[in-house]
Amino acid sequence: MPKLASTTATFAGTKFTYQAARIGDLGATEYTLVTIAIDMTGSVSGFESELRAMLIAVIDACRRSPRSDNLLVRVLLFSSRFQDVNELHGFMPLAQLDPASYPVFQTGGMTPLYDATFNAIGATVDFGNDLSANDFLANGIVFVITDGDDNTSTATPAMVRQLLETTRRDERLESILAILIGVNAARYQAQLDGFAREAGLDGYRDAHDATPQNLAKLARFVSQSISSTSLALGTGGPSQTISATI
Amino acid sequence: MQTDAHFIIGQTHAAAGLPCQDYALTGQVTGGTFAIVADGCSSGGRTDVGARLVTQATDQALRFSPQAVVPARQVLMQASQRMLNLNRTDMLATCLYAQTHDDDVTVHVQGDGVVALGRADGQILAGLFEWSRNAPAYPSYADDGFAAFKAFYGDEPNPLTLEWWSVTPTGAEYLDTVRFGLDEAVRGITLDYRLAGLDRVAVFTDGVTQIDGVDWTDAVRSLLAFKTRQGAFARRRMNRFVRDVSLTGRGPLDDLAYAVIITEGTDHDA
Numbered sequence: 028m029p030k031l032a033s034t035t036a037t038f039a040g041t042k043f044t045y046q047a048a049r050i051g052d053l054g055a056t057e058y059t060l061v062t063i064a065i066d067m068t069g070s071v072s073g074f075e076s077e078l079r080a081m082l083i084a085v086i087d088a089c090r091r092s093p094r095s096d097n098l099l100v101r102v103l104l105f106s107s108r109f110q111d112v113n114e115l116h117g118f119m120p121l122a123q124l125d126p127a128s129y130p131v132f133q134t135g136g137m138t139p140l141y142d143a144t145f146n147a148i149g150a151t152v153d154f155g156n157d158l159s160a161n162d163f164l165a166n167g168i169v170f171v172i173t174d175g176d177d178n179t180s181t182a183t184p185a186m187v188r189q190l191l192e193t194t195r196r197d198e199r200l201e202s203i204l205a206i207l208i209g210v211n212a213a214r215y216q217a218q219l220d221g222f223a224r225e226a227g228l229d230g231y232r233d234a235h236d237a238t239p240q241n242l243a244k245l246a247r248f249v250s251q252s253i254s255s256t257s258l259a260l261g262t263g264g265p266s267q268t269i270s271a272t273i
Numbered sequence: 274m275q276t277d278a279h280f281i282i283g284q285t286h287a288a289a290g291l292p293c294q295d296y297a298l299t300g301q302v303t304g305g306t307f308a309i310v311a312d313g314c315s316s317g318g319r320t321d322v323g324a325r326l327v328t329q330a331t332d333q334a335l336r337f338s339p340q341a342v343v344p345a346r347q348v349l350m351q352a353s354q355r356m357l358n359l360n361r362t363d364m365l366a367t368c369l370y371a372q373t374h375d376d377d378v379t380v381h382v383q384g385d386g387v388v389a390l391g392r393a394d395g396q397i398l399a400g401l402f403e404w405s406r407n408a409p410a411y412p413s414y415a416d417d418g419f420a421a422f423k424a425f426y427g428d429e430p431n432p433l434t435l436e437w438w439s440v441t442p443t444g445a446e447y448l449d450t451v452r453f454g455l456d457e458a459v460r461g462i463t464l465d466y467r468l469a470g471l472d473r474v475a476v477f478t479d480g481v482t483q484i485d486g487v488d489w490t491d492a493v494r495s496l497l498a499f500k501t502r503q504g505a506f507a508r509r510r511m512n513r514f515v516r517d518v519s520l521t522g523r524g525p526l527d528d529l530a531y532a533v534i535i536t537e538g539t540d541h542d543a
Contacts, residue, residue, distance in 0.1 A: 050501060050503075051501060051503035051504060052503075052504070053504055054504055054505065055505070056505050056508050056509045056512055057512075160500060161500040161501050161509070162499075162500045162501075162506075162509035162510050162512070162513040163509060164512065164513075164516075
């Protein structure tokens with residue numbers, strides 16, 4: 028994979044690190060920053076390969092989009108096993124991705140859901156602001172896919188909300204959407220709904236059980252949402268309420 | 274050296290359902306780079322095609338006949354017009370280009386528009402070419418030796434003026450006006466400079482002087498204030514500039530094109 032630039036940013040006293048393509052290497056004038064954060068905690072054991080297949084399906088679908096040249100994609104895995112998040116790769120042009128080389132997912136550890144959400148949104152905002160400062164037009168969409176509630180974060184829902192509200196007031200990033208998705212998470216519906224509400228996310232969607240069919244639907248939802256968001260770039264606001272459903 | 278160019282349609286043409294009649298491109302040759310813009314006559318024929326042809330003909334002339342660009346371009350334009358069965362009115366377009374070679378830069382203007390020479394200290398020397406009757410000399414008028422064009426201007430002694438301004442990060446100061454006689458003006462004006470001390474050279478179509486509510490010197494300053502100088506830096510800058518002015522309901526009334534050569538300096542302007 029090509030060399031990416033590593034950045035450490037801070038928001039509300041909390042640091043997070045991410046990698047991204049060098050701005051000088053980018054060929055388009057506008058980008059949608061896509062982040063997919065996937066739960067790799069112990070409870071995901073048993074369907075981690077299906078989640079990997081879902082991720083690859085999303086990447087492949089995005090490659091077929093007419094807006095594929097205007098997407099930068101970051102993929103990260105989260106679990107208390109990792110010091111921060113495990114970034115499979117930072118924000119990279121689709122053409123440079125090789126999803127077949129994504130490692131086999133290993134599960135274990137507890138669920139730093141709030142930390143992962145904060146990192147995913149924070150990196151999107153920070154890099155988006157950097158792009159904007161360099162005359163690029165940028166918007167962002169973040170997907171956080173989990174099977175359970177948080178049990179080990181230092182970040183809080185209030186911090187995530189503050190980050191989103193600050194970003195939306197600032198308007199350097201044209202828009203940002205953050206969607207929480209539950210897989211095999213029926214028993215945590217109330218907690219995940221509550222987190223999405225408290226954190227000011229753009230909703231919680233239940234993808235139901237982790238069957239191949241449901242995860243295929245999830246892949247379609249994610250890729251269609253990315254496409255809608257990318258098409259909205261330049262209109263001054265987020266995409267219309269994402270009409271795709273899981 | 275980095276180069277980039279961009280052009281956009283103005284509000285007038287967009288509202289009338291007309292195509293953009295400006296065009297711009299840049300290129301590199303052994304020992305140098307070039308930047309070209311062209312502006313098709315609004316009252317001409319298919320001058321969107323003409324502007325692209327004159328730009329492309331200039332490109333080829335710069336590559337293959339650098340010592341005699343204008344005559345080579347004329348040959349290419351006439352051949353293109355005949356082969357593509359275009360009318361004389363389709364070929365009416367101005368053309369400005371800048372060409373670096375070793376330690377020098379040459380700017381050539383046939384028609385009207387703006388040339389800009391930027392220094393690393395932020396100062397821009399900007400020159401506005403205007404014709405007294407708003408009827409510029411198009412390269413294609415050479416097909417009759419500019420006879421009809423000269424007859425139009427009659428005895429007017431100095432129909433072409435070049436107004437020089439110093440544009441700084443905080444303002445603009447008028448410097449001088451140079452006047453050109455008809456015979457010299459129709460052949461095109463050539464300006465030569467040393468590259469030392471310059472970090473940007475740009476040519477603009479006259480659309481840069483027709484941005485609603487924005488003085489042309491302010492537009493030049495904004496359009497040359499690149500955040501980075503890599504990739505599509507000029508295209509991004511113009512896109513951002515147009516978005517910013519449109520926030521107040523303003524924008525380019527006429528089509529606008531510019532082409533830029535970055536000669537040296539740091540990666541960031543601002």
